[in-house]
Amino acid sequence: MIKINDLSIKYDSNVVFDNLSISFPQGALIGLIGPNGAGKSTLIKAIDREIPFSGTIDINGARIARVFQKPTFNPVFPMSIRELLTDINSDFKDIVATLHLSEVLDKQLTEVSGGQSQKALVARALLLDADILLFDEPLVGVDKVSEKEIFKALKNEVAKNKTVIVSHHDLSTLELYFDYLVFLNHQIIAQGATEKVLNHTNLKNTFGATL
Amino acid sequence: MIGQFISDLTEFQFLQIALLSLLLISITSSVIGSFAIVSGNALQTDALGHAVIPGVVLSMIFKVPILIGALVFGFLANWLISKIQLEKRFSKDVSIGIVLATFFSIGTVIVYSSGLTRQYEEILFGNVLSVSKFDLVTILLISIAIVTIVYLNFKKLKLVAFDPDFAKSIGLSVEKYQKLLMIVSTIGIILAIKSVGVILVSAFVVTNSASSRIFSHSFSAMINNAAIIGVINSILGLFISYSFDLPAGPTIILLDGVLFFILFLFRRVS
Numbered sequence: 001m002i003k004i005n006d007l008s009i010k011y012d013s014n015v016v017f018d019n020l021s022i023s024f025p026q027g028a029l030i031g032l033i034g035p036n037g038a039g040k041s042t043l044i045k046a047i048d049r050e051i052p053f054s055g056t057i058d059i060n061g062a063r064i065a066r067v068f069q070k071p072t073f074n075p076v077f078p079m080s081i082r083e084l085l086t087d088i089n090s091d092f093k094d095i096v097a098t099l100h101l102s103e104v105l106d107k108q109l110t111e112v113s114g115g116q117s118q119k120a121l122v123a124r125a126l127l128l129d130a131d132i133l134l135f136d137e138p139l140v141g142v143d144k145v146s147e148k149e150i151f152k153a154l155k156n157e158v159a160k161n162k163t164v165i166v167s168h169h170d171l172s173t174l175e176l177y178f179d180y181l182v183f184l185n186h187q188i189i190a191q192g193a194t195e196k197v198l199n200h201t202n203l204k205n206t207f208g209a210t211l
Numbered sequence: 212m213i214g215q216f217i218s219d220l221t222e223f224q225f226l227q228i229a230l231l232s233l234l235l236i237s238i239t240s241s242v243i244g245s246f247a248i249v250s251g252n253a254l255q256t257d258a259l260g261h262a263v264i265p266g267v268v269l270s271m272i273f274k275v276p277i278l279i280g281a282l283v284f285g286f287l288a289n290w291l292i293s294k295i296q297l298e299k300r301f302s303k304d305v306s307i308g309i310v311l312a313t314f315f316s317i318g319t320v321i322v323y324s325s326g327l328t329r330q331y332e333e334i335l336f337g338n339v340l341s342v343s344k345f346d347l348v349t350i351l352l353i354s355i356a357i358v359t360i361v362y363l364n365f366k367k368l369k370l371v372a373f374d375p376d377f378a379k380s381i382g383l384s385v386e387k388y389q390k391l392l393m394i395v396s397t398i399g400i401i402l403a404i405k406s407v408g409v410i411l412v413s414a415f416v417v418t419n420s421a422s423s424r425i426f427s428h429s430f431s432a433m434i435n436n437a438a439i440i441g442v443i444n445s446i447l448g449l450f451i452s453y454s455f456d457l458p459a460g461p462t463i464i465l466l467d468g469v470l471f472f473i474l475f476l477f478r479r480v481s
Binding site for chain 1: 248249250251366369370372373374375376377379380381424427428429430432433
């Protein structure tokens with residue numbers, strides 16, 4: 001379980017969080033929902049200890065793997081998808097099958113489509129066999145078929161009692177993909193099992209009158 | 212002509228030393244050149260080559276091994292480049308250009324004020340035939356050290372060069388491995404200076420890796436292919452330069468460059 005207490009973060013004079021406290025349940029596929037600039041990416045970065053913060057984030061020694069919003073790899077580097085995965089763990093057969101990557105395994109990461117490249121990066125993160133998986137808008141530029149494959153792979157991880165947190169912007173798929181939702185807009189608007197918290201009031205309170 | 216070259220090679224020790232030193236620095240250069248290319252640091256190798264001139268000249272004046280003076284100025288140049296790069300008002304090439312030109316000028320001024328002008332051509336273009344037995348042993352030991360260090364840290368160095376953000380997120384000290392690579396690369400570049408000179412050292416270090424990048428599909432293959440190209444071109448270049456009384460360094464690098472352009476012209480466009 002991830003326990004966050006009194007988390008405060010600010011960029012220059014812009015306060016992102018002021019004493020935010022939240023616990024994330026273990027073994028759940030958690031959707032982090034909020035408008036642009038609500039602090040979703042900042043929260044993920046803080047859990048991954050990428051940015052300085054005050055307060056406490058207790059992950060009880062768990063190992064973290066993360067997939068970034070935009071691919072961060074060096075495009076001039078010669079790297080096939082097979083090599084990318086082998087470098088982490090050569091036992092990648094199951095993940096490759098789930099994500100339908102077998103046909104592009106020997107292609108360079110820069111030669112495949114955006115969706116396939118993102119699936120390869122998801123596969124790399126899953127091969128780390130971490131306890132907590134952090135995904136910051138992993139579906140940018142990913143087609144619907146690949147999106148479903150990625151969530152199928154994530155659900156397999158949850159079945160192994162792993163905690164998966166996904167920052168997500170497509171409100172139409174929340175019910176389909178997530179067990180648990182956290183509505184965030186600089187503070188926690190609501191959190192709980194999807195069927196309990198996914199309602200118009202929480203969406204409106206999170207996204208405002210523009211929804 | 213080939214028969215004469217082989218006969219001289221078996222007879223003259225200076226030629227054997229020249230060939231061995233070229234083979235060793237070709238292999239070392241394939242490693243550091245490949246990392247320089249994928250990390251976007253090819254230009255920095257050029258700056259380093261020029262920046263060590265004051266160290267080389269001062270070593271000659273004070274009669275200490277060239278490697279020592281070159282190392283001092285090589286690390287000083289690297290340090291200055293990284294400090295200037297911290298200043299957000301300048302792009303990376305500004306720091307490289309300024310350090311390169313300033314150090315080159317310092318070296319040239321020292322050369323002309325100390326009466327070493329006769330040796331200046333050798334500093335600029337190198338002379339592999341003047342590599343001594345002591346130099347060869349030094350090159351051998353340092354080459355072994357460089358290849359071993361990179362081999363032992365290969366996976367981590369590769370990950371840091373390929374995806375530093377991901378490397379950081381899984382707990383790797385990106386800065387530590389980048390520094391290690393910088394140290395190893397500086398030493399590797401300096402190692403090649405006596406043979407190919409300060410002007411062409413960066414071409415010697417990066418050209419074969421660039422050629423190899425055109426047709427290699429993995430980083431290990433890129434390094435291995437660069438080493439094979441380097442070894443073949445070094446043997447061929449030494450033979451041509453010896454047979455036609457040409458300087459070895461520029462002849463080898465000319466071969467490297469021609470091969471690059473051929474491969475580039477016939478590359479598969481994806």
